[in-house]
Amino acid sequence: MNVVVIGPAGSGKSTFVKNFSSYLKEYDVKVVNLDPASDPIYRADRDIRSFVKTEDVMREYRLGINGALLKSMELSLRYIDELVVDGDFVIYDTPGQMELFLYSKHGLKIAEEISKGFSVCLFIIDAEIASTPENFASVVAQNAVISLRLSMPTLTVLNKCDVVDFDLKRVEEGLKDVGGVLGEIVEKLASLIEYTTLKFRVVKVSALKRTGFDDVFSAINEVFCSCGDIS
Ligand SMILES: Nc1nc2c(ncn2[C@@H]2O[C@H](COP(=O)(O)OP(=O)(O)OP(=O)(O)O)[C@@H](O)[C@H]2O)c(=O)[nH]1
Ligand SMILES: [Mg+2]
Numbered sequence: 001m002n003v004v005v006i007g008p009a010g011s012g013k014s015t016f017v018k019n020f021s022s023y024l025k026e027y028d029v030k031v032v033n034l035d036p037a038s039d040p041i042y043r044a045d046r047d048i049r050s051f052v053k054t055e056d057v058m059r060e061y062r063l064g065i066n067g068a069l070l071k072s073m074e075l076s077l078r079y080i081d082e083l084v085v086d087g088d089f090v091i092y093d094t095p096g097q098m099e100l101f102l103y104s105k106h107g108l109k110i111a112e113e114i115s116k117g118f119s120v121c122l123f124i125i126d127a128e129i130a131s132t133p134e135n136f137a138s139v140v141a142q143n144a145v146i147s148l149r150l151s152m153p154t155l156t157v158l159n160k161c162d163v164v165d166f167d168l169k170r171v172e173e174g175l176k177d178v179g180g181v182l183g184e185i186v187e188k189l190a191s192l193i194e195y196t197t198l199k200f201r202v203v204k205v206s207a208l209k210r211t212g213f214d215d216v217f218s219a220i221n222e223v224f225c226s227c228g229d230i231s
Helices: 013-023 054-061 065-083 105-114 133-150 168-177 180-195 213-224
Strands: 002-006 029-033 089-093 119-126 154-159 202-204
Touching (some): 002 105, 002 133, 105 133, 133 168, 154 213, 168 180
Parallel strands (some): 029 089, 154 202
């Protein structure tokens, strides 16, 4: 099973990958770093930086950081066979620049190559960012964008719940009360939540304190359960 961990910069992806992989220690777990700009904070079984380092790409191609990241994705595709690995769980850490995967053709190709077979995406986001009804609705919408762009079922994992007091029920109830110009968008998104299983895919964790990992594990299994609803 491939687990692709995606999310904005600093949301806690690498911390999650490090600690969730050790939580799964009774399985054959492999960890792959796909961030060409950062050395992993865990022992990586495969590391994109063995082949492509963004700081070298900046120098060699005389590019700024964004251009170099895009170029790094393009160059990394040459080594894709070295980055794909087998295991009960293969966990992929990705760069904070989500658009590299979502909106660059090379990033999408890498995502396609690593997600052959059973794959799930974990959208890791700082719970603080989802803590108002409007922002929660935007996170749900983002989940839908990621699922559609990467063609992978995507679970939303609200991270840093050790420092953020996130009440999912209260936020969901607040969706009904958003008025003004945003009211209609939020109302429609609320029905998306109601009529799909998306809301069951919102899991609260602390990657740092290792809480909520049982819920992530169950949610991942739910996605693959033959009787589970992955609509
Ligand atoms: N309090 C708290 N801090 C966290 C948690 N998870 C990660 N952090 C902190 O958030 C910061 C960023 O964590 P990373 O794991 O590097 O985040 P990332 O998403 O991999 O960052 P980029 O690779 O730069 O996009 C670090 O200082 C972590 O210690 C958490 O659950 N709780
Ligand atoms: Mg990281």
